[in-house]
Amino acid sequence: MRKPVLVALLLASTMSGVVVAQSTRKTGTVANAAAGPVAPASAGGPQIGAFGFDMAGRDLSVAPGTDFYDHADGAWFNATQIPADRSSYGMFHVLQDLSLTRTRGILEDAARTPGDKVGDFYSSFMDEAAVNARGLEPVKPWLAAIAAAPDRDALLLEMATLQRQGVGGMIGMGVGQDDKDPETYVASFQQGGLGLPDRDFYLKQDAPIVAVRIAYLAYLTKMLTLSGVDSDRAGPRAAAVMAFETDIARAHWDSIRNRDADQTYNKWTAADFATKAPGMPWARYMTALGIAGRPYYLVAQPSAVSGEAKLFAAASLPVLRDYATLKLLRAYAPYLPSDIDKTNFAFYGTALSGTPEQQVRWKRGVSATSGALGEAIGQVYVQKYFPPDAKAAADQLVGNVIAAMGERLRDLEWMAPETKVKAQAKLAAFTPKIGYPKKWRDYSALVVTRGDLVGNVARANAFEYDRGLRKLGSPLDRGEWFMTPMTINAYANPTMNEIVFPAAILQPPFFDPKADPAINYGGIGAVIGHEISHHFDDQGRKYDLTGKLTDWWTPQDVARFKTFTDALVKQYDAYEPLAGQHIQGGLTLGENIADLAGLTVALDAYHKSLGRQPAPVIGGLTGDQRFYYGWAQVWRIKYRDPALRQALLSDPHSPGHYRALTTRNLDPWYAAFGVKPGQAMYLAPEARVRIW
Structure with missing residues (x-):
């Protein structure tokens, strides 16, 4: 079915395995985290480092002005090996593994009760011998x-x-x-x-x-x-x-x-x-x-x-x-049987993406079951892993970043006054969805039979397809979610005028209630700003406060905005992650605008959260330095060349290294790290892209 007009922080949902019929046009997505598994929260402090940032992951032989990604993340990058079942690996993947492990526990518990749809679906996937025995039948x-x-x-x-x-x-x-x-x-x-x-x-x-x-x-x-x-x-x-x-x-x-x-x-x-x-x-x-x-x-x-x-x-x-x-x-x-499954993986996993080994079956089973019965699983996941205090803290942070975006819109010099009024009204009409749906999906009509994997997948796909058809002629469901709570991602949906953050991404390194606020604002705060700004990027700006695609900017606003975006396209076109293959600035424009805006408004929100008091110095770092380190940390990622090549051709997101380098457009970053002319990342003030 048609994908909603969504902009996701990452490119795709990480927990969907079944080819479901319902779709959603997406724009926007997040990415990456630490070198190893995230430990359970301790009673005393943050999960990463002394204040939420992995100081050992820096490469201090590289100056921030030479390459901020290498400076903040270089030691992590050099020490990290991409797992054999991954085409890339970073912070997002660390949380994906955690989410898979947690969800596996839920599914294995359910599988102990025959007749439980979640458990029966998962058991059907895990019975590889039965799948092979049935062949193509x-x-x-x-x-x-x-x-x-x-x-x-x-x-x-x-x-x-x-x-x-x-x-x-x-x-x-x-x-x-x-x-x-x-x-x-x-x-x-x-x-x-x-x-x-x-x-x-x-x-x-x-x-x-x-x-x-x-x-x-x-x-x-x-x-x-x-x-x-x-x-x-x-x-x-x-x-x-x-x-x-x-x-x-x-x-x-x-x-x-x-x-x-x-x-x-x-x-x-x-x-x-x-x-x-x-x-x-x-x-x-x-x-x-x-x-x-x-x-x-x-x-x-x-x-x-x-x-x-x-x-x-x-x-x-x-x-x-x-x-x-x-x-x-x-x-x-x-x-289907292993010979077909392995042949499929040998091309799509290895030849196309460079992944040496297929994921173990339980991981694939978790993804497939989550794709079919995602909200039934998510309801249990939230009860176990997303307590009310975590949601309350995330709600507050979202509110702070929305307020900061409002102040940015109010003070814009290049936008016409009448357009600013409409922009403020659009922002005020936002619906933030945090953690999980208010109303869970009803799977009572879905038939799941233990031992019938293909039948279960077919019926799950038909269930979603028919759910989509029933929308025709029905009132709009503004409570619908297009990601499960277990998904490590976030999205903006301009036709709903909403931003959506599943529970599983609201964890370190993105968000840790026990971490230094600067790290949280540089991590999840900038991600929140990223998704908010998708409603005002080169495509999202075309939708009004009701979600309608309409022309509500003045021609002069559009022309001025285009001068900024043209400069951003040119900047990213110059990056060459692989020899002979550059980032496509036109393809990645919406995400690059969102990264730039997200950092800008999140820093404002962080400063406002300090109550006009100076930020403390922690670990020898100022508040602004910690903020930018928080941003760089979430974009830690390492790619295999085939996966990077595929991303450069078709992914609307720039590779993680270059998302971290968004900072070179921000004046406060230069002051925070003393970046000077002559350094590789230095942009003259007039060359820095400042939109919001």
Whole structure:
């Protein structure tokens, strides 16, 4: 289903394993923490170091003005080994491991009671012997239906049926808010159909990308063989599917254009599809998807959807059958026998992301069960690991940062007075969601059968898909959450005008009630500011206080804002994390704006929290120094090269090292660390990007 317009601190939720049908357009996400597991809170002090920062993780041979990340995090970086089951590792991953371990305990407790849905689902995943013994039997009816489809149109209807089971279609479909009428749910279509992460993986000619394509073709060949295709025919058939996907990639919009909220909002009636995107049986397709008869639909990338419809009409039926078969096997590989699961991981985990080893089965089982029954698990998780005093402290900190953002908006010199009034009203209408939903999701209608893993996954996907369909024509549910409490992430949702922080991220190094306030404001405070500012970044600013996509800034405001954002794009375009591969400043713009704003308003909030008193010196460090160290600490991360390359092509977030370097735009950072002209990180005052 359609992803809501969310901006997440990290790129993706870390606890979802099932391919659920409900979706949410996200923007914004966090990242990383300490070198080892976070210890349980002691009675006396913070969990990290003497005051919340790992002083031993610094590399004092590097001056702050030479490279602030290396200065604050270099010793940690040099001492840290990426675990064999990770493509990257940092602070976020430390908390992910903690959350996985805690959730495992909840699931194993539930598994002791047959008939408990959470326990039955987890037990079904963990019974690998039973999964292997059943082979492809659970998906054979779907495979047979694909093989028996007499023509393209019939095959498309089978693919529509499989979308309800969590198998992605050639064109994506989902249900979410109408950006220009946010009280209304609407069905929307988006470009889709690729097996690689982004169009660039099909089209770029860089040697590492070409190598990925070679590995992908070998993967498709092996998966077809495992599905029963003769080995001598699998290669040519896989090549035909690869050629088909490459044509789809050529039709796709690039990732920078896809960020534009105006360009990706296009209303079509049902009749429009036949004239604007001929080649597919749209009326029957919509009926099969369960969305026929709607007054209108949204289409995110019109030319891509039209192009994909044309490609569908031109493709041969055998190629489309193989394409559908491979999409099915890819979606269900984690729940099928080991040979298929391991083949899937060998490509997506190792060849694409550089991860040497697959996660142990219990971790995958936790993720899969959390994806299917997340809020049922989250209810227990919150009771065990998120006490009321932690929520109260987080609520207070959020309020302080929102207030600081309000003062920044009030004092802006470049924004027109009438726009500032509207901006303040939008901020005042914010809904912060902290920890967990007020109303938990009801899973009573979901059937879970111990021992039927594929069936459980299919029913969980259908449960979420149908939940999305029921939104059509229903009142807006403003209490809905799009992340579970166990997720190490946060997001902003402009159509809801909300910021959301799951319980699991409200832990060290992001937030520790026993740590020095400077560390908390530099950590979770800046993250809160990050999410708040997404409502005022280059895309979030287009939504008003009701969540409506509308033009509420003056043309002069837009022009002035663009001079700032153009400078920020240029600054990040210059960073080169891998030889020959730069950060895409246009792709990462929203996150870079949010990091800059988050730090700015969080420092204001920290100073205000001191009650006009000077900050104490702790460990020889001033309050401002500790604040910036708190920021640098949460962005500790180490990548394998393939994972970093993939992120640079498709992730709207800059790598952690460069998120830490946001500080070079902030005047107080220069004063805090005595950064001088001639040092590598020094920016002349007129070159520093100051938006808020």
